[in-house]
Amino acid sequence: MIVVGFGAAGACAALEAAEAGADVLVLDRFDGGGASAVSGGVVYAGGGTDQQRAAGVADTVEDMYAYLELEVGDVVSAETLRAFCAGSADMIRWLERHGVPFEGSLCPVKTSYPNDDHYLYYSGSECSGLFRGVARPAPRGHRAKGRGTSGTVLFGRLAAAARRRGVRVLPRTRALRLVTADGDAVTGVVVATLRDAPRRVRTAHRLLARYATKPGLYVPVLRKALHRRVVALERRYAREVTLSARRGVVLAAGGFVADREMLRRHAPAYRGGLPLGTPADDGSGIRLGTEVGAATAELDRVSAWRFLTPPSAFLGGVLVDAAGRRVIDESRYGAAVGEALITRHGGRGWLLVDAPIVRAARRTARGESQWFQWLQALYLLRRGRVSDRTLAGVARRAGVDPDGLVATVTAHNEAAATGAVDPAGKPAEFVRPLTTPPFSLIDVSIRPNVGYPCPMLTLGGLVVDEGTGQVRDTEDSTIPGLYAAGRSAVGICSRAYVSGLSLADCVFSGRRAGAHSARYSRPELVEKSPQ
Structure with a gap:
């Protein structure tokens, strides 16, 4: 099985598949982490998590569902939303089993993100007037325990767990196009990799990519300059290789907030914000899918904070x-x-x-x-x-x-x-x-402003089967061997976002895609897959 993108969604897909016995290879253009690693590390969960109980918080699956049903609308089916809510407490336990630390220290004030004294908080609009008549308010923002914005902790623990399970990671490798057999089933990926480039080139690529993410995240001019040098190294030294996938390909390459052309086409009103993510959030995962006939939805939905x-x-x-x-x-x-x-x-x-x-x-x-x-x-x-x-x-x-x-x-x-x-x-x-x-x-106007930026991330992506994570084509049939997760796919947060809902959806959709792809097999196509 091949996973394209090593953020939270990709790591969860790889972990789930490896635990089911699949041989998993993860590709990442940089060194992994993506937008997940630069996030606040908040996972939206409720219905009576261990952390909620430790904080003395009463919450039920029914209240969580009622709140999210009003918040996110019908972007996913009622059955999928119920499954997400019913399984969210176990989702936190699954993350903890793989080393991600959480804590039930409740933040006493309503805030956008708590200080380092607190790791459970009201991370959405649960306390607001519109929602109080629908569901009892409960804090459901579970922040991974770590100083500052703790996305690095969440991703780091997931990445370590994946490697312990035998997942192989090929960094500095960019997916160029999908390989198909018989005109429909996805059987592999063509990539451009720096695996065999001189060590000095790989080191330069790693450092440039790191600084393009931070502090480049806050200084767009710096990010663009550094990323141009990254692209120049890739063009000069990357080697094209075709990789075969017997258990399918999972696209987990993030959104498209770093692609100005896609933003201009799909969400022109949101071009003045601060792109929240990495230069790899360029829509490449979504384009890989559409090039083989995949359908998209919610591309006009952008979360502007x-x-x-x-x-x-x-x-x-x-x-x-x-x-x-x-x-x-x-x-x-x-x-x-x-x-x-x-x-x-x-x-x-x-x-x-x-x-x-x-x-x-x-x-x-x-x-x-x-x-x-x-x-x-x-x-x-x-x-x-x-x-x-x-x-x-x-x-x-x-x-x-x-x-x-x-x-x-x-x-x-x-x-x-x-x-x-x-x-x-x-x-x-x-x-x-x-x-x-x-x-x-x-x-508090929304415009380019270093002192008070407006972070943004894209929410739409490839349309997937909600039971399996398989990508659907424009005629609503599934594409054999192709899956999508996280912000490369339409998910629970693709209509409306609250803090923690994207990472929670990365875990939910990543595990779903990993579990199903580990069972997927098209023996009649294996011999036709490029080697």
């Missing part, structure tokens, strides 16, 4: 657009905030806060934050903020319609004073009357 927290004090603010109109319940998950700003408000937004909220934010931001969140909070409280003694005055300074802002804040404050339902549906525990000057408008 406009987190308002930390500091948690900002939840008491009111988010408005240029007309002074309310944008959304501010307690919603950052991707929902980002989508609302981009699709309905031209990407422009300001958070209105008053003096008590600013004081609380200054007091609590550092203790609630990772280092990068602290820097962003500093930026928002300093360069990103304008203030005035009156609502009309601060509106004029920010370029917001004064009459619209006054009307919005008046309605908000009246509801807060009388105990009425907030106009945007924000739960009462987060509502604060905005009455104490000076008033501030904090610019």
Whole structure:
């Protein structure tokens, strides 16, 4: 079995197949990890995980399903979503058995990502007004235990477990095209590999790729320059080889957020964000599938993160657009905030806060934050903020319609004073009357901004059979020998994303593809497979 891509989805597919007895070869353009390794290492799980019980959290599979059914819609069938929810506690145990550490230390505040004191938190919109009437809120963000953004821990443990199981990994190898037999079944992969290149070339490729990922992730100009040198090395030294797969090929090569042309074609409104991933998230896995007739879906879906927290004090603010109109319940998950700003408000937004909220934010931001969140909070409280003694005055300074802002804040404050339902549906525990000057408008617009970037990742991909992970063609038949997982495939998070849902889907879909491909065999085609 061949796996293309060695991130979380690829590692889980390889592990599952190896444990079923398959001989597994994993290909990766770089050294493995992909977007999973630079992620926060959060896995969305619930229904009564060991970590939830340790934290005293009551959760059920039914509540988890009801929440996700409303959050993700019908992107997958009800049966698939139920299976995901019912198996999520066992999924965490499976990860733990393979060395991934988790802990039930519950974060006491609502945040976009917890500091290093906490590893279980409300990672979506569970506490927001829209969802409370559907399911009891429960924290389901299970963060792998490790300092900082712990995706490196999650992937590192999975990679080590895969190698212990005998999985072979061929790094610095790029998949060029799939090999088919009889015009349909996938029997192998043509690759360009640096395996036999001089050691100095492989070392240079490894270092350039590493720095293109970080710090290149935060400095797009640096990333592009380093990646050009990576491509130059590949063109000069890579050797083309054809690899045969008797047990199928699993495409787990990530999304396409690093491919500007694909973004321009499928999601043009999302081109101003910070690509969250590596240069290998260039849509190559998706293109490999479409070149042999695979169907795609949800390619227009992009998760754009406009987190308002930390500091948690900002939840008491009111988010408005240029007309002074309310944008959304501010307690919603950052991707929902980002989508609302981009699709309905031209990407422009300001958070209105008053003096008590600013004081609380200054007091609590550092203790609630990772280092990068602290820097962003500093930026928002300093360069990103304008203030005035009156609502009309601060509106004029920010370029917001004064009459619209006054009307919005008046309605908000009246509801807060009388105990009425907030106009945007924000739960009462987060509502604060905005009455104490000076008033501030904090610019949270979505545009290229080093001080306050808007990370984005693509959600759509190849259409797969939800029972097996096999890729479907444009006539809705499965393509023999071809599977897809993670962000190369349509999955549970492909319509709407909350933190941890993509990694959870990588585990879920990766294991599904690995288990089925380990059983797959087309003996009549083996002799026709290129050697």
